[in-house]
Amino acid sequence: MLSTKSLFREIVDDDESFRLLCSIAAGGEAQGGWENARIAALVPPGERALAPKIARHGADEDKHGRIFHALLNKRGLAPVEVPAETDYTMLLERRGIGLSHERLRTEQPLTVRDIVTYLAHSRVTEQRASEQMELLRRHFADHPDLGRAVRMISQDEDNHLAYCHEELLRLARAGHERAIRRTLHTYARAEIRVHRDVSLAVMRHMGRILGWSRARGAVLGAGIHVTYAYELLIGRRRMVALRMPARRDALGGPTTIPAA
Numbered sequence: 669m670l671s672t673k674s675l676f677r678e679i680v681d682d683d684e685s686f687r688l689l690c691s692i693a694a695g696g697e698a699q700g701g702w703e704n705a706r707i708a709a710l711v712p713p714g715e716r717a718l719a720p721k722i723a724r725h726g727a728d729e730d731k732h733g734r735i736f737h738a739l740l741n742k743r744g745l746a747p748v749e750v751p752a753e754t755d756y757t758m759l760l761e762r763r764g765i766g767l768s769h770e771r772l773r774t775e776q777p778l779t780v781r782d783i784v785t786y787l788a789h790s791r792v793t794e795q796r797a798s799e800q801m802e803l804l805r806r807h808f809a810d811h812p813d814l815g816r817a818v819r820m821i822s823q824d825e826d827n828h829l830a831y832c833h834e835e836l837l838r839l840a841r842a843g844h845e846r847a848i849r850r851t852l853h854t855y856a857r858a859e860i861r862v863h864r865d866v867s868l869a870v871m872r873h874m875g876r877i878l879g880w881s882r883a884r885g886a887v888l889g890a891g892i893h894v895t896y897a898y899e900l901l902i903g904r905r906r907m908v909a910l911r912m913p914a915r916r917d918a919l920g921g922p923t924t925i926p927a928a
Contacts, residue, residue, distance in 0.1 A: 694736035701730035706772040721919040753869040788851040791832040830913035856907040864896040
């Protein structure tokens with residue numbers, strides 16, 4: 669029977685598909701770490717109190733990248749080059765989502781509007797990350813190799829999402845609500861499309877590695893398209909809503925460093 673759990677188990681149990689999965693995840697986390705570090709360095713004077721939280725966010729992303737590399741090392745696997753069509757973070761940038769790498773490579777301080785852009789981008793993408801890690805936690809929390817890593821990353825992603833809610837609400841109260849709402853809706857639509865395209869690309873690569881039949885690939889592809897339609901019409905609301913989180917000041921403390 670085809671289920672989410674059996675699909676993930678099949679990918680995790682095969683060395684080549686696991687290697688691709690971890691390589692994609694590690695690459696995205698490393699890129700997120702660099703972006704957050706640059707944003708923390710360029711925070712405008714009026715938002716300097718936010719800089720340590722952004723830096724903590726970046727440190728968490730770097731940590732996640734190291735965790736995925738450690739999972740590969742534990743199985744004696746080396747990372748592989750990430751196919752361009754599976755590079756979620758770069759595809760978002762090419763759609764004009766978030767602050768461009770060209771902008772972040774300069775030494776010019778960001779504006780408050782740039783911070784709104786950054787937080788709206790993070791709000792949408794961290795929603796996705798939090799949900800994906802929760803799914804993995806449900807299926808792999810007790811896995812002897814993946815369990816601890818999945819639990820730690822999932823908790824971090826929940827913290828990142830809570831932080832985005834809290835900071836965007838603060839900026840909305842400061843007079844930026846219309847810009848925040850507009851940016852969230854634009855970014856959510858774009859993210860949903862990119863997520864669909866990346867999901868289809870990843871499934872094609874996994875199908876080739878694992879020898880899936882054309883029929884199985886068609887079923888999985890159809891499921892991705894159905895999810896895309898649902899998210900675009902209804903599910904998008906969860907990505908644009910703002911509410912004060914139960915977990916306040918979620919990035920106010922030091923990052924958690926995993927044991928070697």
